[in-house]
Every structure is written in structure tokens, then in C-alpha cells.
Amino acid sequence: MAEQKPITEEQAKASEQQIRERIVKQIAGELQISLKQIRTTIDLLAEGNTIPFIARYRKEMTGELDENQLRDIEERHQYLRNLQDRKDEVLRIISEQDKLTSELAASIQNASKLQEVEDLYRPYRQKRKTRASVAKEKGLEPLAEWIMSQPKKPEALVEAARYIDAEKGVEDASHALQGAMDILAESISDDASIRTWIRRYTLDHGMLVTEAKKADEESVYEMYYSYRELAKKMPPHRILAINRGERENILKVQLEVAPEPVYRYMDKQIIKGPSAVQSILGTVIEDAYKRLIAPSIEREVRTELTEKGDNQAISIFAGNLRNLLLQAPIKETRVLGVDPAYRTGCKLAAVDETGKLLEVAVTYPTPPVNKKREAAETIRRMIDEHQIELIVIGNGTASRETEQFIAELIQEMEERKLAYLIVSEAGASVYSASKLAQEEFPDLDVAQRSAASIARRVQDPLAELVKIDPKAIGVGQYQHDVSQKHLETSLKGVVESAVNHVGVDVNTASPSLLSYVAGVNATIAKNIVKYREENGRFMSRKQLQKVPRLGAKTLQQCVGFLRIKGGENPLDYTGIHPESYDATKKLLKSLNIKPEQLGSPEAVAALANVDIEAAAESLELGVPTLRDILDSLQRPGRDPRDELPLPIFRTDVLKIEDLTPGMELQGTVRNVIDFGAFVDIGIKNDGLVHISQLSEQFVKHPMDVVSVGDNVTVWVMNVDVKKGRVGLTMRPSSANQANAQ
Template identity: 80%
Template sequence: MSDIEAVVELNKEQIHKEQQERIVKQIAKELQLTLKQVRTTVDLLDEGNTIPFIARYRKEMTGELDENALREIEERTGYLRSLEVRKREVLRIIDEQGKLTEELKTSIEKAVKLQEVEDLYRPYRQKRKTRASAAKEKGLEPLAVWITAQPKQGDVRAEASNYVNEELGVNSPEEALQGAMDIIAENIADDAAIRAWIRRYSIDHGMLVSEARDQEAESVYENYYNYRELAKKMPPHRILAINRGERENILKVGLEVPSDSVHQYMTKQIVKGPSAVTDILQTVIEDAYKRLIAPSIEREVRGEMTEKGENQAISIFAGNLRSLLLQAPVKGRTVLGVDPAYRTGCKLAAVDETGKLLEVAVTYPTPPNNKKREAAAKIKEMIDQYGVQLIVIGNGTASRETEQFVAEVIAEAGKQDLAYLIVNEAGASVYSASKLAQEEFPDLDVAERSAASIARRVQDPLAELVKIDPKSIGVGQYQHDVSQKHLEESLKVVVESAVNHVGVDVNTASPSLLSYVAGINGTIAKNIVKFREENGKFSSRKQLQKVPRLGAKTYEQCVGFMRISDGENTLDRTPIHPESYFVVSSLLKELGVGPEKVGTRELSELLSRQSVEELSDTLDVGVPTLRDIVDSLQRPGRDPREELPLPIFRTDVLKLEDLTPGMELQGTVRNVIDFGAFVDIGIKSDGLVHISQLSTGYVKHPMDVVSVGDNVTVWVLNIDLKKGRVGLTMRPPKEQSM
């Protein structure tokens, strides 16, 4: 490398460091974190470490930042790095035009939003042919400059007559003046400061207005046929609802902004005082706003509103999905899964406590067949033969008729330990038709696979639901109206977080489950299963290093989340990372006990009496790491989901007609949305607890109070027999009137 090349590389490295530090400072300021926390996190991510790994095993380095904070840093780093690339591109283009001033360069370099950079770049961007560019081609720019200078005296028409040129297409002073005004209007519309103010004002004061294209037409959007609301106060679900109505060509939607205030602001910025061209400038200002600025600002504001709505919808879906994935597993029970239907019959699948398929069958208890006697006999036969303790019914078509039938069968069976449960079957049909399901159940048809999936969903919701595209699990609002790429990315993060939170048994996990472990991709997940099939069960975490394509970095990232329940080393069934096994040895030695005591009550009680802070100094290990180690040693093999309440098991069914206002019921939260929560209380349709009925106190968002899968006590508020709807409250009767 020559001396010149070395200097260039050194300069590049210095620029990169300056940009990196600028990004770190910006993120630390935005997220109110220390520079060290942000800098360390960015370095760890750049080294190829995964977020679950950093959150769990690098707590000392990051100051115990959780996954959410780490993901915010990752997201902002990506955004600001892309912004730096765009800044360099914009600076290069403007510089090549010979128009880059120090002031403009500083403004671009200081920008922290892409919109700011694009506003500054706007006057220098190559434009398609406009009225202004046509006027410039006709030589009218000097006239525009003369008007912009706002001469105190002069005859505008006389000045304009100097630019009449029939060869260039300027046939009169009026045409010359109009062309000059078009140039000035575009210059005003390209002014970054003016655009920024109008955009902010439009967001703060704009009214979103919607009206029906046909006022007589019936639709689900009738609430928005004559609707107006301050744009910045619109809740996300309403934004998406109106967007959908507009997209379906039922609503006309627009943004109304008080134009008088905008004109006053623009006049103050542009008109310097009385001049010979004041009236002309006022006309130009009005034209610049109405023709050029207002339409584009409306698109930008509507875009921001849609982004707000999409982000909220995705956030709700993600939160609900996490709650669904982390529901308590129902262990140690033989389960009969039922995929209900009318004409094609109810598919049955019995699985043992490990999820192994025992038998599949089809019965026809629902209309139009109504073969209840034969169906009851078959179900009783399977209950007796396999010792079924729980019947799980999918909540799809014919689910409530099937539920009524199952409740009758349970009553006739007279078994004390037999109950039923309704589960969300969303995505079961998608899974059943997938290649994965075909490989897992090659001898079953699509519906039979669905029944098996429904049965397994209660035994281990996480292990079963990861086999399904997260978008197909319907726990959200307006998920089909948002960016599918953004939704997919967000939901993948949720599944990854849930899987690593729980950990996976490397000897039983499917490729689908393994592929979400930190550092593991689909290919390596399949290689792990193949290695297991060819060499038998893993007896040690170290054996993972022999799996093809599972290199040192991948091993470091994934191994702490892998569990071997009956391996050679007791620590392999804990979340303790092998890199900390020496700490465990030192800790046990300090306590005077051997490794065989791991998992015993004796060690658990001994550890509970220790001061982690004092031990940390003695063992020369960080407090967060030691705290996690002590917790893992007290409860090795613990599944964090086991601390959650089990779903509500039922033996009888309710009808809408059975309900009365004030009746107390136990229910399970099925979905949480912006305006409340839907609760399964055992009737055909889930009841709605409106946000105002979730608590006696103020509730900012339903997710602050309830999550999918929660068991809740509710009281019937109102019943609409005609529409089949039930209003519920979680406010106890004595507090409802307060």
C-alpha cells in the first residue's frame, strides 16, 4: 500500500470513528442511557452477538440492559447508520453541482432524521418537468430573482415585458410574470425551514375528515360517514379503520389545516415589507401552499399517522403473541384434540402426555349429520382406552355446538378428572397443510393433523405454535392492514425472545423450535436433529460442537439456551452458560459442597442464606452473573412458564340466554386490542371488556392490565341477544357505581 493509500484509509477510519461516536451520543441522548452502555452494546452487536445472548450473558458489560433496550439500540443504530450513508450521498451530489455551502453542509451533518436531510436536499434534487423548470427554460429566472428581491419601486408589468420572447414561448408580459411566479412558488415549496414548520403545524392542528362516497350504502364504516377528529389525537385503531375504508373506496378522506395561519407564517418569512411586488408575492404564497406544499405535506402527515397506527397494531400483535407463546403448559395429561366442523365432521386426535400421537378418528355429532350417539360412543371409547383427562376443542367453525356435545359426553362419563378446554386454533389449518406437518404426520390427512396440533397446543403452546407462521396466529387488530415485512420481522423477534426465555430441550426440540434459538438458523437446526437421529440423544452440551456448521461463535451464542435434562453434567439442564461453569465450581467449593448437591433442597437453602454481593467479591465475578447462577442452581431445569396459572378447565357450557346482568364468571382473555379485551366465558362469542371497564382506576392501554391467556373474574354488564354480544366488566359490583 502506498503512502497516499495509507493516508486515505486512515482518514476513512477516522471518519468512521467520528460517525460512530456521533451515533452513540445521539442514541444515548434519545434513550437516556450512558455512553458506555450504548457504545458497548453497539460493539457487541458488531461482533456478531445476538440480543438474547447479550441480554442474558453480558449483563455486566451493558449495565443490565434488557432485550427491549438492546433492540432499541440495534434499531436506532441501523437507522442512524443508514442516515449517515444518505447524508454522504446528498453532500456528494450537491457538491458536484457546485452548490454546497458550509452552512448547508453543517445543517445536513447535524440532521437526526431522514426527513430533515430530504428537505434540505429537495432544492437540489433532479426533478421531473414542472411549471417552474419550464419557466426557467424560457429564461424567466432573472425576473423571478427581481421579484424575490422585493424592489420598493418599479412597474412589474414593464419589467415583465422585457422577457417577452415568442421564440421561447413567452408571448406576453402576463405569461412572463406567471412563469416567474411559478419559479418563486417552487423555491418557497422547497424551503426546508418553511416545510418543517408547516408539517409540524399540520400535525398539531390538522383535522382528519372522512365522508361516505355513498351516504345511503350500508357498511361497517358508517361511524365514519361524516367524521372529523384532530389528527394528532386519533387512536391508532381508528387511523387504520379509516385507511381501510378509504382503500375499499367507501370513504373519502382528507386533512383540513387552518390555511389562514399557514399563510400568515409564510408571509412573515417571505415578505420583508411594503414593496412594488407585495400583492404578487401574496398570490405566489397562496399558490405555493395550495398547489405544491399542502398536497405533499398531507401525504407526509397521513403517512406518519399510518406509521403510528401500524406500529401500534404490530406492537399489540407482538405483545399478544408473546403472552400466547408463554402460556403455562398443561403437563402430565393425555389429551383428546377436537377439530370441529359441520359437514365434514369433527376430527379427533388422542396424544399421550409427551405429545405422541395415539389414534385419530372422525365423528359427526354436529349438523347436518347429527350422529351424536355414535360420536359419543367413539369419544368414550378413546377416553377409556387411553385414559384421556382433557378434551381440547378448537375455536373455529362449529366449536360451540361441539362444546355443548362434549359437555354432555363428560357429564355422561361421570369421570371426576375429565374436563374440556377451548383453544385458539388460528393457524392450525396453515400448519396442517405445511411441508413440516406432512413430514411429521405423513399418514394423516390435513384435518387429522389439525386435531393433533390442537391437542398439543395445551401441552406445550410454545413448541407447537413455533411451527406456524406467526402472522397466521390471529391475536391482534388490523394485522392485514400493516406492512407485512415489518410485521414479520417484529413477530420473529417475539418468537425468538420467547424461545430463548424458556430454553429448549435439545433432545426433543423440533427443527422449528431450534431455529429460533440464539445464533441458530434453519440449516443448523436441521443438522442438530439429524445428528441426534444418527448418534442418539445428546448427553452433553459439548457434543453440539460436533454438529456440522455449528461453529465456535454459534456455539457460544446458542449453548446457554440449550437444555439436556438427563445429561452427564447437571449444569447442562440449567441456563448457566458453560463459560461460567468454573464459577459454579468455585462457588460450590466456597460453600463446601459437591456438584452432586445441585438441585437438592440442601443446596437451595444454603444458597438462599448467602449474600450475592459478598460472594461476588470473593469469587471475582459480576453480581448480575452470579445472581443468575445462584437462581439457576436453586431451581435447575425450571420452566419459567410453570409459575403462570393454568387455563380454565370446564365441564359444562353456558348459553347466552343463561346470562343475567351482574352475574359473576371466570374467563380467559383471548385477545387484547386498543379499546379493550375479549374474554372467553364459555358462550358462543367472546365477551368484550371495554377499556373503561378493566379497572376502577385510569387505564392508559388494556395491555397494562391484562394479557392473552390471563384467567380473569368478570361480571356481565349487558347482553344483546339479537347481535349475540355480551358486555363485561372487571370492576367488582360494589365499585361499578363509584
Template identity: 75%
Template sequence: MLFDVSDVRKEGDVLIEQDMNNVSDEAARRERQMMIGQIAKELGLSERQVGQAAGLLDEGNTIPFIARYRKEMTGELDENSLRDIEERLSYLRSLGERKREVIRIIEEQGKLTDELRGQIVGAVKLQEVEDLYRPYRQKRKTRASVAKEKGLEPLADWIMEQRRGGNPEAEAGKYADPAKGVESVEQALQGAQDIIAESIADDAAVRSWVRQYTASQGILVSEAKDKEQESVYENYYSYREPVHKMPPHRILAINRGERENVLKVGIEVDAACIHAHITRKLIKGPSPVKELLEAVAEDAYKRLIAPSVEREVRGEMTEKGENQAISIFSGNLRSLLLQPPVKGRRVLGVDPAYRTGCKLAVVDETGKLLEVAVTYPTPPHNKKREAAEKFKELIAKYGIQLIVIGNGTGSRETEQFTAETIAEIGDPGLAYLIVNEAGASVYSASKLAQEEFPDLDVAERSAASIARRVQDPLAELVKIEPKAIGVGQYQHDVSQRHLDESLKAVVESAVNHVGVDVNTASPSLLSYVAGINSTIAKNIVKYREENGSFKNRKQLQKVPRLGAKSYEQCIGFLRIPEGENTLDHTPIHPESYDVVSRLFKELGLALSQIGSKELAPVLAAQNPEELAARLDVGVPTLRDILESLQRPGRDPREELPPPIFRTDVLKIEDLAPGMELQGTVRNVIDFGAFVDIGIKNDGLVHISQLSSSFVKHPMDVVSVGDNVTVWVLSVDLKKGRVSLTMRPPRE
């Protein structure tokens, strides 16, 4: 035998497999291109931008790295655009998987037509796919399935033929058979109607139209379950609003009231209009079964379509509310994290309380804990004299320049006491500051805090955290679970997974925007650097402790588990202020160090001039476009390099105004309409902003009072941490509420 048949079979199998792979690869490429085209259209970007971004993401690059160091490839897409692409790409890929699964299931049932396949493949939303799949989904026992088991499907088909002649009762009489469970003509007709009603309810086009009509024309109605019951939901005890006009915060408020069993909520819609639409689709013309089909249309909507469509529409409303709430929380969190650090001051942190006393913590300029103590200036103890002596002792002993008070229980009494003590001392350089202590208790009870301060109790750790929050808000706040930092609205009412993902992305963005000193950063801070996970972060700190401070960026390649890809992603965001190479203290990536060398050679400069006063104006005078062509480098990259070299070691947060320091306390009784005050924005929500003006409760600037011109959303005007000038509009002493305005009074 000249050859073995089995070898031929093997070769044939290989060729077939290769052909199948080629077909599969080609299909995958087409699907990917369709996704890229769809995303580009949705986001208003070019297909090249989306394609390059998708490719970089698929290669495992992080969004901060792509946004900063791959600008030429993406056309300078920012982090927000890249996250939008990542999110849509993930959605569309999941959608593609679901389409394939649905097609497979329907094909196995032997019911897949070319038309149905085309509809499924062309669907752009998961809801569309599920609507198309609905008739083929395995259902639990329904009235229609019971009727089919009794053999009534042919009767339903006869009715749907809508013949001009014939008698429905006479036709139904053929199926009346007690042995099959059909006791009468009426039961036979009812069973056939149930089959038709389910068919209508499963029709994708009908469901889509009803859903769209309900969303655009429906009225959300909220009523009290007990009108005598007092609650925070009284505004919604008898409330009506068009579904499409409801603002996100109101959706979530009503949802919460319903969840707490205070409100009864539903959607009212013109059922007659929907019946008419279904009837037009269903009835072909005059026939003996017309009245039967009209009844079927009404039953299909009322019993089968309306309940599920209302759930779907309310689900979409909730998703809208959640997305907005998460967006607001994310924006507020970023502003809070990027508050300017108060450097070069020794700080006395105060965690106020009543019964257990005020815990004190002194930290030096670097945040090192020097001493802790406890005093009792607040009720029920009221030991103000002893507390004042302790304050004065610590202030004198450590040269305290700033007292930082948490805004928790007893904060305003502690603030009053602090202001009186500062007045007694009479030092013009001494001031106090109220900070948001949200999350401090979460941190102080955490394993991280126990490791950091093993000899302190929970309240003492909290006082130390409060003190450090002003010295470096970012470094301290990253130790706390992001959602525990109270700068949102309805954060407990949203998808916690989505919230966690969004807030983690915000922290990551803020950390990489500022950059991290690799020789002082905690594992918590390092873990948010692009490409670094918690294990690598701990390994960096361990290597630092065992080998001393890092002298250059290359040393980080020796850290266990920090591989080539992680190094590429993280190294540009890690800083070494006192390192051997000045460039290691800049955001310039080591891959561009050669560009810097060629740049300095081109301009006749020496690298030793980096950081000097004479260098900045020389670099500022350069034309990036012309210079980039000579250096054979991308314009965006060169532009970033020039900016970094002009201000090496720059902290972008330092360009923001510092927080407002106070020396005296203000009471609500001191306020009067028209009074001008300086305040700090503590929280921004859909309907306005809360501003700390130095009284017990923050004042509210309603969205209508944020500006003399129209404001679409408060975040367009103010951010958390902003110092603002406000005027008192009204004061409610009984409720302790103050209404403020940022619109200057007329002269």
C-alpha cells in the first residue's frame, strides 16, 4: 500500500478544521467591526479611535495608561470616553453571546427561520433579543399551555384565519370533549382565546410598541398606604407625574418609599389606545370572530402584557435613577479626593463625642502620629476648663497650627469650645477647620487601621484619620471603602456592584492623575495605581522596607510579581522625588526618556537644568508641532513632555484654593436674610448643593439659586470642596434649616 487511508482522513480533518476556523475568524472580525461601528456612532467618535481603544483594552492596557501614554493611537481620547467604550464593548459582546445562545436554542427546536435569524442578529438591545426569544422560551404551566394540551390549538388557528363565513360556536363544538377536559363549547372557545392571547403577548413588535407607549405616555401614580402615617414621603402621598419627565432623584425616593411599604406605586396609561393598536394589528376585517378577537386583545394586554411591561418600564426608570445617582456620587467623590492638601502644618485632630469624650490626635507635617489624648468639653461632662488646658498644652508642646474637627456627633459644641480656646490663646496663626468625617469609623475599625495603629482604640484611630485628611485627602481617603464616603445621594438604593465598580474607577483615576510617591505611599494608595493590584502593592512596600527607599524607577522591576506588563502600566504614575534621575519625579514614562534626551540635544540644553527657573520659559516658547516633526515623536506625547519638564514634581491639586480656615463660630440665630457668607460645598445633588457656612447644619442652595442664568445640573456650577460666596435667603429656626443663594443681591 502506497499510503494509509487514515492519514488522508487526518489531513482532511485538519483542512476542514482550518476552513471552519477561517470562517469563524472572519465572522468574528465582521462582528467586531460591526460593534466598533455601532459604538463610534453612539459616542460620536471615529471608527479608528474606537478600534484602537478596543485593541489596547483587549491587550490588557489600563484606562489611565491609555489615556495618558497612548494619545497618538486613540486620537487623545480621555478616560471618560475610554470607559464609555469599555462599557459598551462589554455590553455588545455579552449581547453577541446571548444572540448566539438564543439562535442555538431556537434552532434545536427546529423553529429557526432565516427571517427570525436576521431579526435576532440585527437586534441592538438585549431587550429586543429577549422579546424575539419569548415565544420559544420554556414556560411554566400557563392557561395557553393547558389549552394546547387539550388539543385546542387547531381551533385557535381557525379563529386566526378570520374567515368571512363559518360559526365559531359550531367550530368550537368539534372540540368539546369531556374526556379531554373540555366540558363545553364555551371552554373550547376560552381555551383557544387563551392560546391567541399568549401569542399576542409574545409578539416582539407588540411588546415593543406597548413598552414605548407606556414609557412616553404613562403617568406614575404614588399613593400612601396609610395617609395618617407621618413619614418623609408625605410629598408622595398623592402624587402624579409623567413617566418620561420624572427626575432621577424622585424615582429613587418613590422606590424607597414603596420598598419601605409606605407608598403604593403604579403606572397609569390609556388602555383604550393600546387595545385599539393591538386590535388593528390583530383583526384583518369583518368576520364572525371579530368580537372574540377584540376580547382577546383586551385580555392579552390586561392580563399578560401590562404587568410585565410596567415592571420593565419601572426597571428602566430605576436604571436611569441609579445611573444618575452613581454619576453624582462619582463626581462628588473625585472632587473630594482631589482637594488641595494642607502641607507644612502640625495638626491636632479631634473626633468629637458626648459621653465618651473628644479623642485627640497630634500628627506632624508628614502625618506621623505624635500623641493621643481624650478630653470632655461637651455634655454631659462639660469639663471645659480641663479640656482647654489639655488643648493649650498640646498646642504649645507641638507647635500646632491647625485644629481639625470631624463633623459627627457633638461637632458643633466642640467647634464652639475650640473657637473659645483659640480666642483665649490669642495666636493669629492658629485656626480650626471642620471636615467631613464620613467613613472615619469604617476605617478605624478596619484591619488596615489595626495594622497602622495597633496600640490605639477605635476612636483614637479615627482622630488620627481626621487629622491626616487635611494634610493629604487623597492618601487618607483611599484607605476607606469609597461608598462609605458620604458625598452621594441614594447610594444605598442602587446596584452595589455597579456603584463599587464606578467608584473604584473614580479613585483609580484620581490617584493616577496626581501620581504617587513610591517611597512614602501606603499599600492602599499603591493598589489604585494603574497595573498594580493589592498583592503587588504590598510587595512594593515590603521591598522598600527591606531594601530602603527606591533610588530609581528601574529598581521596581525587582519587586516580586511586578512583571513587564504591570511595570509598563504603572511606572509613569510612580514618582521618586529624591531619585538618581530627575525624570523619575515627573509623569514622563521611561519609554520616552530617549525623546527627552533628543529634545535637550536639539535645544542645546543639559538635563541638569531640569527644575531650574531658566528652563521653563525656553520650553514654553517651543512649537510642539514643528519640534515633534524634528524629533520624530507624536505631538500629544511631546506636548505632555514639555509641560512635565516645565513643572517637574507638580501636584495638580495645589492649583486649587485651600479650604476655609475659621477662628470663630457662627450660630443659626446670628443669621439674617441678605447676610453674605463664605462657605464650602459639602455635597452636590440633583436639586442643589449643601454648603457648610459654619453652623450646625449645612445650608441648601437650590438649583434655581446657583446662578443668575439657567443651570441644567448643579454639577455644572459647583463641585465638592469649592469655596463659594453665598447670601442667606431664609432661616427656619424650628427645623434648623437655612436657604442660601449664590445669586448676588441687586445693588
């Protein structure tokens, strides 16, 4: 190759600009978002702006893209930048081998997926020792080229005899011919266009076939002991279930593909017509596919299917987690948290309206100790002494026996008008053993901390659950089977989104909660709390400038999400960013509203009558920003969770034996998965509403109908007392049928 001239700085800039525009156009086409919006978002992210900040305070610039759209842009941009880095590396390596042609370079640059780049790079990759590389060392490459030229004569063995060389290990013509065929098989298997076609064919027509390694062994995978399904039609949860069964060495899994159409396609691409080597090339094609291409493509397709399953499982977990975090808090309520157990007893934790721990205790109302009278006395005393209004029971071991005991106690204390809740204690043990819990409750043991966490998580689910690794909260499917790095990134984004959606009281928030505020990391979060402890309450957002390591950029990102109740400036208790304070004050002045009047009926009425278009022009604000300002002024300190329904309080126990088909119940959605939703109806195990029973209309996915935390009306369809399973429906027509039976 001719020696290349060094690239000038101007050429490098022009090349980078071309790459950027190609990436922008690709993202715009994929996401159906305008080029301008894509460019602006990429620039804002490059400047160090966070997604919550951009979504809330840069709406005019992005055309009001929401957080999900912004995250999609960020994710695709990162993928395509990484793809470009890989392209550059591949181009460099092939160029150093003096094998880079203009056509190959163009193909690599135009590739839209990493797999396409790897296919193009495959022939030039350094390979370990193969049958083909051994044949090349024996000097058989010219013979392979001769076969590929598809001559009319002489016979292949006659030509192959010219390559007999005992010193090189080529003992006879057959040996030479086999070596040349091995070279050709590898060459064909490295052909990018052939691999692309076969991969697509395998995806479209491959059957995933499973069978049991031990047919008589009982397991949860029995439905897959003799199973086959078109791979591309397999739902994500089934893919992940089969993967797990294979990993646990219970299932044998393979991808079956009818080879004849593949051979016909390969023949068409390689064989030009009758020749002296036509049958040999047919054998080479079959070998290339069976030995080299098919196993490799099967791995790639299985990987692609797994990624599909991973993405769906992560999406479901993320959606469920967000709904769980944003459940309505039970405010201004004194709570007794109960962490049930058998041998070690029920741990109790009483907390006041703010979540402050008042007392901990241990009682033994359940087997094997059965000290019910002493337990009742202790709980009655705690209820009276601390003015408890709600009892919250974790759903772990011994929860239903404890529930029965608590329900009986509530009936005996009917004058107190108590109620109880069963809550998921998923993650409570993880939190209890954490360093954070040790710092928060240094004098309590692990189980007592768990009881305190259970009590607090109904008072403010968001503030309590952010202390727990999101993966431990357990509102998904197969979360332990998916890419943990992808899962962690996704869930962190969900928690960050939820925290910033609600806003954070800077004077009461824990370091865990603060660390999810836009721009704030764990160190800055600790510094905020330390400053608060040393200097007293923050009285204004301006004071945040004094927090160590909280620089101007971080302050810009986080300050709008931090609330100061009862501070010097009423605007500090709103979601209005300080950069809009001057415009906000002008607006209030024009309406004769003093900041102290915010939230009053007069102020709300005046703000509701503002001509947004005219006011935005007068104040030199964008309409979306002014709309947000008006909303914040009308409801200062608003918690968006307050508009959601509270969980269902209970006073008596329902047993599975009490259920009959057609019975109407009120329940709370605990988990949403691909094939339905699990609903807490007050019995030991949650009932399942299958996707087909969620609505009278067709339901594409359960999440289109229900969310974690929803209160729903359900009817019992069937009951399996032995297995503890209950089938539920949300369809009145199905309820009537169940009742008739």
C-alpha cells in the first residue's frame, strides 16, 4: 500500500463532524426524534448536565423530551460512539496488515451494528491454530485457490498430486485435497455476507428445542422436558427460564435449523456452474456450515435471544421499581413495625410520625414458644404508650401466624380503631446488615433494624427503599439471571428519576436519598448532612454554596430538586430553579401576590387565570418553563405521590380456605411480570391475575393495565388449597362464569 500522509487537524475535525452527523442521523431515524433535538441533547450531556436537570429545566432546548427519551438518546449515542471506536480499531489493524481496500473501509464505516463490524473483521483476526492454518503452513493455499477458480479440468486429485511433500507432512493427493478443502471451509465461514444471511435465516426459522437430562426428575422446569418453539416467537420470560434450566444442568437446549435452504443459498453464492470440483465444493460448503458456521451462529442467536430476554426483564423490573418507590406515603401516622419469626420471636419497632425510633422489643406469639399473653401485653403497652395508629407486618417467615395474632388483638382493642398492613420485607435484611444501618442504629441488632425499616417503608417508601440495593427489592422476574451491569445502570436511573420527580427536603434527607439527587454523589451527600449537623438547618438554597465540594455545576444540577421548608425564601420550597427566580418575582409582582401568600386560595385563583402565552413573552421565558413555574406556585411543596391511592388497610384475616369462586375482593398489585400480575388479597400467597384475565379487551402487556401499588377489584376464579395458589380475574364476565360454577 502507498504510504499515507499524516491527517491534518482540519481533516480530523471534518472527519469527526461527519461521524457525529452520521450518528445523529442514525439516532434520529431509530427514535423518530428530530435532528435538532438529538444534537441539542448530545451537547447538553457533553456539558455535564444530568438527565433529570435537562428534562425539567431545559425543556425549550430539547423540545420537551422526557426522561425516557433522553435516556434512550444517551444510551444509543454511547453505543454508537463505542461502535465507532471499534471501527477505528478494526480499520487500523487491517491497514497494518496492508489488506485494507477502499471497499472494505467503506463497508466497515457504514456498518450500523457491532456484529456487522465483527463479521467484516473476521477474516483478518488473529486466529488460534486451526485445520486451515495448519494446511496453509503446508503450502496448500494455492491448491485452495485453484479449486475456488472452478476449472473444467484436470481432476482434483491430479492437481492435488502436485502438492505432495513428505517433509511438510503432505503424504498423498487425498491429504493435500483435504487440506485445501479445510482452507476453503474456513474462508467461506469468514464471509460476512454469508454469515449475515445465515444468521437472519436462523433467527427466522430456528426452533429452540429443550429436553430433560433426567426425565424422571421433578423440577419447576417440567413443562420444558420435551418442548419446541420457533425461537423468534418465544416470549422473553420463557427464554430466561430455559436459560436458567440449562445453567442448572436440568435441561438440554439446542437450536434446530433445517439445513437444506442454507445449502441452496451457499451453493448459489459459491458454485458458478459445472466444473471438475463441483462435488468437492458441495462437500466444502456442507463442512463450512456444519462444523464452523452453524455452532457459531447458534451461539450468536442464543446470545441475541438472551439479550432480548434481559432487556425485557430489566424493563419490567425498572417499571415495577419506579411504581414501588412512588407509592403514596402514609403521612402523620405513628407506626408499629413487626418483623415476624418463629424461634427468634417477632421484633417490634415503634416509630413516630417522622420515622423517629421510639422503642424496640421482642415478643414470642408464634410457635414454638407461643407466649401469646405476654406478647399481647407488650404490644398493647407499646400501642398505648406511643399512640400507635397502624401496625405493619413483614411478609416473611411466620407472617400469617403473626397476622392472625395481630388481627385478634385489633378486634380486642376496637376502641383504638387500629388497622394493619402486610408489606414486602424484600431487602430489609440486606439493609439491616449494611454499614448504613449500623451507622443509623448502632445500638440495635440486625433483626431490630429490620423491624424499624419495615415500619418506615410505609411512612415514606422512597426515603426508606433508596437505602437498599435496588436489585434486592424483588419486584421483577429473573433479575439475577440478566446482565448485572445493565440492570444496575437501569435501576440506578429509575431511583434517580423517582427521587428527583418527588424532590428532597434538604433538612431531613438521609445521605442515601441525597446521593440520588441530580449531580450529587455519595461524598457530596455526606458533606450536605455534615454541614447540616454542624451548622443547623439550611435556611436558604444559597447556603448550599458553602457545602464542601459542592461546586457551581453540581449546584446548578441539584438545587431545583432540593426543597427548604420554612426557609427565608418561599420559592426555595418549590421546584422552581433559582435561575428563574427573577422572572418568577416579576410574575408575582404583576399579580400583586407576595411570596408568603403562595398556596392561599387567592394566590391559586390569580395564578390559574394567567395568560401563559402573553406572560411567557413578557417575562422572556419559554412556555414550558412558565407552565412548570405556575404549577409550582399554585402547589408549593407539592408531593406528587399524595395524589395516589393509599394501600388497603386491614383489620381481619382472610384465609385461603375462606375463598370461593366468584368472590369479590379488594387487593394491591405487588408484582407485574410478562404473563400477568400478582395481587395481595390478604392471604398467605399473592393471587395471580393471568394476562388474559386483566381486561375484557386484548392486553399486549400487563404493564399497560396495572402497576405495582395499584388497588384493584378482583374476583376469585379457582383455588388450590394444597399448593396455596389462587387464580384471580379482573374481568366481570369471567367472575360471573366462576360464580355460576
